[in-house]
Amino acid sequence: MRRNAVRTAPDRGSATVWSVAAIAVLCLVFGVVLALGQAVVARHRAAGGADLAALAAADHWAEGGTAACDRADRVARAQGTRLVRCALTGQVSDVTAASGRGPFTAEIRARAGPAATPPPPPPGAAP
Numbered sequence: 001m002r003r004n005a006v007r008t009a010p011d012r013g014s015a016t017v018w019s020v021a022a023i024a025v026l027c028l029v030f031g032v033v034l035a036l037g038q039a040v041v042a043r044h045r046a047a048g049g050a051d052l053a054a055l056a057a058a059d060h061w062a063e064g065g066t067a068a069c070d071r072a073d074r075v076a077r078a079q080g081t082r083l084v085r086c087a088l089t090g091q092v093s094d095v096t097a098a099s100g101r102g103p104f105t106a107e108i109r110a111r112a113g114p115a116a117t118p119p120p121p122p123p124g125a126a127p
Helices: 014-059 065-078
Strands: 082-089 092-099 106-112
Touching: 014 065, 014 082, 014 092, 014 106, 065 082, 065 092
Parallel strands: none
Antiparallel strands: 082 092, 092 106
């Protein structure tokens, strides 16, 4: 009597291995996208904090450099950032704010002050 021999294919179960590999790659891509998103959020938060801190310092220049930088520090902390540097030159403030931690730390510099006066018109030009 002859029995029917069942042959097993040499690739039996390979779909499981391919599925696990595809899931691992998708998880890695998802992790990279999340990390990039975190870096972008830190950069935008630092930029907003630096801009507002610079405006606050420039608005309070008449109170002196220390008072203006204290105001800039309060505004930066209210925005969820930390003031790294603050300098006041006349009415122009120059601040640097940082946001994030570890490899996702972003530092942004911002300046604020009055608009520059336009140059005088050339002689003989119509007003």
